[in-house]
Amino acid sequence: MSAASWRARGARRSGVTALALGALAASFAADLATGPALLPIGDVLRSLAGISDDAMLNAIVHRLRLPIAVMAALVGAALGLSGAVMQTILNNPLASSYTLGISAGAGFGAALAILAGAALPLPRGWAPAEAWAVPLAAFLFAGLACALVAAVGRLRGATPELLVLAGIACLFLFQSLLSLLQFLASPEALQQIVFWLFGSLMRASLGRAAIVAAVLLAVVPLLLRDAWRLTALRLGDERAAALGVRVGALRLRCFVAVSLLTGVAVAFVGTIGFVGLVAPHIARMLVGEDQRHLLPASAVFGALLLSVASVASKVIVPGTVFPIGIVTALVGVPFFAWLVLVAGPRGGWR
């Protein structure tokens, strides 16, 4: 293979990501067109174009469907991207924010805020503060969980295996603390906690989506700047260091990025598994391990998975919206199984 054919392969990989973006656009449109209100697609398009006078229609489209569709794509992108980065820096195919306790940390933070809110009811007029307290606590505790794992990484002689063990310890720690809170919670607070843990896009708003978008816009260029160094890291710490990568500093930068991406994603929609684990695998099978292609593709496939799951959550039982966290794996597992069987074991991990 010459450099020319390698460049041609790069163009094909970009084509795969572009196709996935096209599929995402279609799924996004379907997400806008579906919902319990069973609105005709023409009405939805008129409302989006701003040429509808129907106040009810405009409220449903602009306040419910658009935020949900945008949030599904953005949160999916954030989770897919953070999963890809974690799998690379920890050299482990099972790494994701869900399997390594970062989502569990967020869940604990949210539960803590829900319980505190129930114990210290805020006066009337404080509803906005209450609405932001749960996501903020979830974000902070996701960051704390990430910091705990990253702190182990700063130990002298820390290996990726040790970091994975630290992540799993973190998962059990926060799950135990969460169980303790659930045990202590009143029935009303327990119901709120359980619903939060399901993960739901119903909490979406365009303001919150803008925050997720801002984090993505800030983090993606920084990660792409490290793309070749992350690719080198796949050859092992020692070989990467020999090639000139400052492995410890790179891992720390990536942990900060993962913490921001996961924290902001789970803070607004709750814990959503599967996407962060599987989107990078799908991307890796289709575009390989050159991180210049893998990182954007993981984000796009994460967005696509969650967007399709969002549509599915509304059409499984017409008139009912299932929590998205329940649907992601139900939708994703058959697709992933098909891909594994068709593509074969080309995911890079054996």
Next chain:
Amino acid sequence: MRIGVHGLGVRFGAAEVLRGIELEVAPGEVLAVLGANGAGKSTLLRAIAGVQPHRGQVRWNGAASRPASGIGYMPQDNATSVALSVFEVVLLGRLRSLGLRVAPADLAAAEAALAELGIRGLASRRLGELSGGQRQLVFLAQVLAGNPQALLLDEPTSALDIAHQVQVLGLIGRATRRRGLTTLAVLHDINAAARFADRIALLCDGRLAACGPPAQVLCPALLRAAYGVEVAVMTGPDGRPVVLPLPPVENE
């Protein structure tokens, strides 16, 4: 690029793996590092490469900082479960200059390194699909693509057949002399080291037992001390020593 190693020592917990190593390697010179299993050969290379914390100093042309063009360090283990193509692995040798858009000079360097090792045909294959010997050639191409000033090679030919051993050791020797590189190579094959190296450093239990031309170092007494075996040393057709292990004497 003159490499100076002064008072180098490495400790793993209570075990002192290397102690008091003093070495000087000149540009254009190949130094083979020999020693029994566990003598500290790979640890010495890792310490010089800067990936192993150590006591003492490693100087590059008298300075503590590593050369800007980097050093070509090839560790022993070859990562396998990676979905990268051979071309991409070799291209990573140019990591210091790679950007989101890969420059033609970097692509040309990767192509030249693949051609130099005769593995252009492997370029589109995935690393995980290759044999151990082929992976060794790929990582050697990666090291050469970086155009380093020093080569630190940990058993670069351990998985190669005899034809490839001759080819690779010849190529490293020529590159060292032509480009004025400074080369340290850990080798297991004493006779290959005798043919290939200008000097040999013999490690014994973490200490430098001897360092000098092959004819000086490869003597029965030193090899007995390093490996615990009796050997006969003869002279080959090229005038270099040939080491022949002798069967142990059985007491009746």
